[in-house]
Amino acid sequence: MEVIVAQHAGFCFGVKRAIDLAQKATENNPKVYSLGPLIHNPQEVERLKKAGVIPVEDIDEGHGKIIIIRSHGTTPEKLQEIKAKGYQIEDATCPFVKKAQSFAQRLTREGFQVVVVGDKKHPEVQGIVGWSGYQALVVENAIEAKALPYFPKIAVIAQTTQKSENFWQVVEELKKKGGEVKVFNTICHATRTRQEESRKLAQEVDLILVVGGKNSANTKKLAQLCAATGTPTYLVEEAADLDPKWFYGKTKIGITAGASTPAWIIEEVRQKVEQLESLEKALLDVKPLKEG
Ligand code: F3S
Numbered sequence: 269m270e271v272i273v274a275q276h277a278g279f280c281f282g283v284k285r286a287i288d289l290a291q292k293a294t295e296n297n298p299k300v301y302s303l304g305p306l307i308h309n310p311q312e313v314e315r316l317k318k319a320g321v322i323p324v325e326d327i328d329e330g331h332g333k334i335i336i337i338r339s340h341g342t343t344p345e346k347l348q349e350i351k352a353k354g355y356q357i358e359d360a361t362c363p364f365v366k367k368a369q370s371f372a373q374r375l376t377r378e379g380f381q382v383v384v385v386g387d388k389k390h391p392e393v394q395g396i397v398g399w400s401g402y403q404a405l406v407v408e409n410a411i412e413a414k415a416l417p418y419f420p421k422i423a424v425i426a427q428t429t430q431k432s433e434n435f436w437q438v439v440e441e442l443k444k445k446g447g448e449v450k451v452f453n454t455i456c457h458a459t460r461t462r463q464e465e466s467r468k469l470a471q472e473v474d475l476i477l478v479v480g481g482k483n484s485a486n487t488k489k490l491a492q493l494c495a496a497t498g499t500p501t502y503l504v505e506e507a508a509d510l511d512p513k514w515f516y517g518k519t520k521i522g523i524t525a526g527a528s529t530p531a532w533i534i535e536e537v538r539q540k541v542e543q544l545e546s547l548e549k550a551l552l553d554v555k556p557l558k559e560g
Contacts, residue, residue, distance in 0.1 A: 269545040273523045274465050278534050280458035280527035282339040282362025283307050289360045290336045294320040300334040307528040308484035329353050340391045341365045343398025364428050368454040371425050372400040381419035385438045386427025393427050413441040420447045428456040429486045458527055463493055466524040470494040473522035478503045479537050480526035487526030507540035515544055
C-alpha cells in the first residue's frame, strides 16, 4: 500500500504564526488567554491548554493579563473592550484577514456598499463586517447576491477561505445589476493551494483521508471537494478515528489536512495507516491449519 501525504497538508502561515505567538507569550507567563479557541482543532486546543493557552469567550477584568487575538481577527469594538479591561493584546490576526478588514473599512468610508462573500456566522466574517462599521452585507452565494437591491457602487471582498468559483459567481451576479462593481479577491492562497492539491490527490488515489477538526470550515470544504471526485473520502480528527475496514483492497491512500491541523496529528494518522497495512499483511500471511 502506498501512502501519499499532500505537500501542503496542515498549518497555514496565519495559524502557525498565531500558535507561535501564543507559545512565545507563555515563555514568561504561566497562563495567557485566547479570545475563543486559537484554532478549530480540538486536539491542538487541548495541547495548548496544557501549555498555558486558555481559550475564553467572555472577558472579565484582565489587568496585566495577555490575550491573543486569533488568526480570524475580531471587531474594533471587541479590541476596545479588551483594552478597556486592561489586557495586553497580542494580535495574531492573519495579515490576509487584516487586509480584508482594512478594505472593508476604507471602501465603506469611500461610499461603496461592501459585500462580503462568506459564511455569516463565521467569526472572520463577523470581524470584517465590524470593520465596515456594520455596513457591509454578507452573501453566501449567487442566489443571495441576486436578491440584493441595486447599489450605485459595490465593492466585493471574500472571506479568505471561500471557494473561488462561488466568489466569482457572486461577482458576476452583482455585475448584472448595472452599478459600479469593484472586486477585491481576498481569498487566501493557502486555501486555494490546499484545495487544488487535495482535489488532484483525490483523483490519483483509491481512498483519501482528510485530517482535521470536524468544526473546521476549511477542513470540511476540503472533504467536500475530495468527495466530489468520487474517491471514497473520510474526514478524521485523529488516528483513533480510522476504521480498518475502509482500507480493504485499497492500494493507494492519500492524506490531506486542513489549514488548522497540526503536523503531529497528520503524522499519527500516517503511522496508523502504515500499521494497518502491516496488520493486514500479517493476517494474510497466517496459513490455515492442516487438516488431519
Ligand atoms: Fe491566514 Fe490564509 Fe491561514 S488567511 S489564517 S494564511 S488560511
